[in-house]
Amino acid sequence: MQLVPVGVGTKKRRGVERLPTSHRLIEELHLMPFQKMQTKLPTRQWAIVGHPGSGKSTFAAQMQSPMVVIDADHRFAEVMRHVAGDVFSLSDNASDNVDAERIAALLRQNMVGSGVRTVVIDSLTAIIAPLVTAAVMDNDAGRNKNRAAAFKPKALAMRLLQDAITGYGVDTLWVYHLRNGMDAKAQAIESTSISTVELARLRRSLNMQLRVVEQSGKRGVVVDWARCGRSGLTLWDDTGCWKGMPERIEQAAYGGLTVEDMERIADSTPTSFVSAQAAVAWGFEQGAFNDAVHAQNAYDKLKGEKLPKTSSEMWKLWISEVRDRLQREPV
Structure with missing residues (x-):
């Protein structure tokens, strides 16, 4: 039978048999135009925070491969031995890894058809912090009439990164840092290298926030927040390199939950x-x-x-x- 893109039914035209009803023919030939959605675990849209040297990059190496690494800290090569599969660099040009526009352009140019399963941003701090510093310096020097407007490049960079990185439907891991300091009353405080405002903006691209903790010489991961799973969990690493930890986190956060359970958690x-x-x-x-x-x-x-x-x-x-x-x- 010759396939012709005309109507439905079984009439003939010029000696060519028209197709039977379109959806019936598709079923007969097993050429479904859409794939049936299967119930599965949510895509890993994760962020992880911890003190410098706490093992965040090593954790990233346990994410699914092949992976492309936006190596803004320029240190991922130190943990590549822990990756089970291929690792692709965003660019050989180091400056491309800290430039939001270049990151978006390179992903747009290379992601489709690449087979990449995870995008790692290591770290978001190295991309955003220079923009914050520039804005503060311009304000302090009196170069901006509107002091708030000085931070617009930072907000635009954050939005561009989120849209560029999450648009491909692959797993993502955003890395940023914890740091110790003193407040105005000289009290010790712990803060993050990304501001409250930027973390609020980032959350639309996340379904889980993780935090590295250390206790009695052991390292663990706390699930501080899971959009549609269990939160407040701590999982301790007994391998020294977080081996299998992403899968353990998924099991702890989602294991035994139905789709209805996940929706209830997300809406609560x-x-x-x-x-x-x-x-x-x-x-x-x-x-x-x-x-x-x-x-x-x-x-x-x-x-x-x-x-x-x-x-x-x-x-x-x-x-x-x-x-x-x-x-x-x-x-």
Whole structure:
């Protein structure tokens, strides 16, 4: 039978038999135009944070290969021996790995048909931090009439990176750092190398946030947040190189959950947060604020006005604030 792209039915035209009903013919020839979606684990859209030297890059080496590494820290070669398959560099030009526009262009040029299963950004800090430093220096030098506008390149770079990296549907791992410091009262604090605002923006591209911890000479990973899985879990590494850890995390977070369970978790309102950053990110994601900066300012204002004595008090206040805003006119 000759296939001709005309109508349906079984009439003949000029000696050529027309096709039977299109969907029936497709079934007969097993040429389904779409593939049936199968229930499976969520794509690994993960971020991991930890102190320098805590093993974040080694963890990244345990992600699925082939992988392409945006080696912004220029140190991934040190852990390549832990990767089970092929590792591709984004570019031989080191500067390409810290330039959001070049990263997007190179991914657009090379990702399709590459077979890459994971994109590793190691680290996001090295891409974003120089933009923040430049903005602060320009503001301090009085070169900007609008001080807030100085940070626009950082916001645009973050958005460009997210859209470019997550658009291919492969696993992703965003790496950033924890650092120790002192607050205005000379109290020791721990902060992240990516601001609260940028982490809130990043969260739309994530379904899990991980944190490296160390205790009694052992290293582990805490699942601080999972969009549709279990959170608050700690898994300890007994291999020295995180071997099999991504699979263990998936089993711990998703094992035994039905699709309905995952949807329920994703739609539920939290009762607590691991940090103020997580609280702001959640509030922003609910659609209660114009942007992440608006969410951050609202959180700071609420804390300053109510002066909660404990974190749990602040979480209750913040959840109530977000709910109240959602009941008003949409932003």
